[in-house]
Amino acid sequence: MNAEFVSELEVPVRRSIRARVVQTLGPLTVAGGLVWALLQPYRVTLLHPGGESFWWLAVEPPLLVVAVGLLFHFVVLPGLLEDLGDR
Amino acid sequence: MQPPAEHVHWLFATGFLIVGLLLFAEAVVGEEVWRRRFWRAYLFPGMLFAMGVLMWPVMTFYTSSTIHMLAHGAWAEVMMFAGAAELALVRGKLRSPLWRLSLALAFAVSGTAFLIHEQNPWLYQRSAFLHHALGWLLVATTIVPFARAFRPRSLALGSAFALVFVTISVLLYSDRDVAPVFGHLAPTAGVPRR
Numbered sequence: 001m002n003a004e005f006v007s008e009l010e011v012p013v014r015r016s017i018r019a020r021v022v023q024t025l026g027p028l029t030v031a032g033g034l035v036w037a038l039l040q041p042y043r044v045t046l047l048h049p050g051g052e053s054f055w056w057l058a059v060e061p062p063l064l065v066v067a068v069g070l071l072f073h074f075v076v077l078p079g080l081l082e083d084l085g086d087r
Numbered sequence: 088m089q090p091p092a093e094h095v096h097w098l099f100a101t102g103f104l105i106v107g108l109l110l111f112a113e114a115v116v117g118e119e120v121w122r123r124r125f126w127r128a129y130l131f132p133g134m135l136f137a138m139g140v141l142m143w144p145v146m147t148f149y150t151s152s153t154i155h156m157l158a159h160g161a162w163a164e165v166m167m168f169a170g171a172a173e174l175a176l177v178r179g180k181l182r183s184p185l186w187r188l189s190l191a192l193a194f195a196v197s198g199t200a201f202l203i204h205e206q207n208p209w210l211y212q213r214s215a216f217l218h219h220a221l222g223w224l225l226v227a228t229t230i231v232p233f234a235r236a237f238r239p240r241s242l243a244l245g246s247a248f249a250l251v252f253v254t255i256s257v258l259l260y261s262d263r264d265v266a267p268v269f270g271h272l273a274p275t276a277g278v279p280r281r
Contacts, residue, residue: 064100
């Protein structure tokens with residue numbers, strides 16, 4: 001194969017690997033939060049509310065991790081994939 | 088209405104996790120693609136600056152001693168300084184890439200402040216352990232932002248930089264006001280919460 005064509009093919013392949021890596025970041029983060037919630041359910045106060053103050057209901061670490069993953073996936077990722085040329 | 092100290096740690100952990108994800112994504116796609124949309128370029132420096140600003144209320148309302156006040160104040164100052172320098176670099180107000188060294192300064196000062204303001208030994212209780220771990224992590228990894236200032240396009244350095252922020256967030260999420268660490272809890276630490 002002509003070396004010129006090979007180098008032209010390498011760019012989309014590299015771009016696609018990059019796209020796949022950034023696509024996994026959000027779901028991985030969400031999965032991390034869910035696994036944490038399963039391992040330490042007492043860190044999710046909503047599962048057993050019992051007279052806790054506002055902050056105990058508003059700030060629940062595993063849910064915050066899930067929220068970060070969702071935020072990245074739905075707010076940052078779409079534009080990034082578009083700019084990478086994968087959409 | 089004031090949140091417990093551990094909740095403040097978890098909120099900052101969330102901020103650091105967001106920063107870690109943003110930095111890792113930037114390292115993977117490259118600076119050129121990342122900056123194709125201007126708002127994306129401002130995310131990391133903007134968040135760093137905002138977290139620096141938010142350290143001031145922490146300094147004001149969670150001051151249990153002078154050394155705590157100095158440590159929180161030092162974090163606020165260096166985070167705002169590094170965030171402002173990065174913002175100015177993105178905006179084009181600053182041109183020398185050496186301004187990126189402000190992040191290395193922020194790491195060194197923050198790590199030192201962690202180590203100095205934690206008065207208890209490693210295994211006193213979990214928060215003491217985490218303060219020591221965070222301090223040494225930041226001091227040891229100061230080399231990462233330092234090297235990144237000279238090789239900003241390096242995938243390895245960019246990923247390592249992001250990983251430091253994710254590790255900081257994991258350590259901050261692990262923080263509890265009173266809790267054992269590896270089965271150790273000093274009798275004077277108080278009653279542990281789950």
